[in-house]
Amino acid sequence: MKISMTSLLGIKPVYAHCDLPCGVYDPAQARIEAESVLQIMKKYPGLDHQEDKWRAVFIKEQRADLVKQHLWVLWTDYFKPEHLEKHPNLHDLFWQATKQAGNCKKTVDPAEGQVLLDMIAEIDAVFKATKAA
């Protein structure tokens, strides 16, 4: 068992509180899930069995939820007020994209899935601009 000198001396921790320890953020996570949503929408009309259709809709809803989750993490943890100053449409981009992820749960129209991917591409462009700054 490893016992540090500081714990022996009873020195308490103080937190230099930071973001996720890995510090890894990337809109690619949301994009990959959104691509799954779109592909399921495209395949849906060709499914022959009702069970397959139910399963497709179920998985599409799960993936759309993951899109929301990944976008929320980016929005709330990665982006900072100084990014908003340079990209004033940032909040609206995230709001519209997460709403669109919700819309994709209600439909199997691939056009809606493509709109979601386009919105994530816009967020990705802002993300890359902040990384380049």
Next chain:
Amino acid sequence: MIVIRRIVGNSMLPTLRPGSIVVGWRASAWSKLKVGDVVIIEHGGLEKIKRISQIKDQQIFLLGDNPSESKDSRDFGWLSEDAVRAILIWPRYT
């Protein structure tokens, strides 16, 4: 009264490294805070260490020295000066 703490996290890099020991004076009603002070605050049930960036109307705005990895007043907003538990005196920093 002296306060001794061990740093956990990266938000005060390069000034304070994780694992390093810091010493502060316990804050009191007579403590005079100034911009640039590194302070230990109580927030969200944890003691956290940050640098005072702005002071206005007995409210303080705190930043980490490593802004790209810091959760600070940019996230949780202004805090009352009453949140300060100690003011760092060692290591000395500029």
